[in-house]
Amino acid sequence: MTEETRAAAGSTTEAVVTPERPERTERPERTERVDRGERRPGRSSPGAGGGREGGARKFFRRKKVCKFCVEKIEAINYKDVRLLQQFVAESGKIVPRRLTGVCTPHQRRLSSAIKQARNIALLPFAGRA
Secondary structure: OOHHHHHHHHHHHOOOOOOHHHHHHHOOOOOOOOOOOOOOOOOOOOOOOOOOOOOOOOOOOOOOOOOOHHOOOOOOOOOOOOHHHHHEEEOOOOOOOOOOOOOOHHHHHHHHHHHHHHHHOOOOOOEEE
């Protein structure tokens, strides 16, 4: 080995010197924690929901019910494009149950009907770009 390579090899075994950090200063004591409602002023609209204080109305979310059960639709036809379009987002995705309120068995039939309609070009696979 030459002296240069020995010096390079020897430098790896030496302790690495790091710049010293300045000592931490004490943080000021925290005051009493403020409610979340007070942190964000301007959100006191009646539809904001979750507001506990004040005389604001509480937001009431209506329970979603299955459209097919209510209207007693037995078979979901893949040719009924108007019906199927209500359950397809603008991007082309099938809208999930938690957003539409459709029950599980009808959601399964609905998704297969949408897929059939896509395959014969009644519905687009993707929305507008």
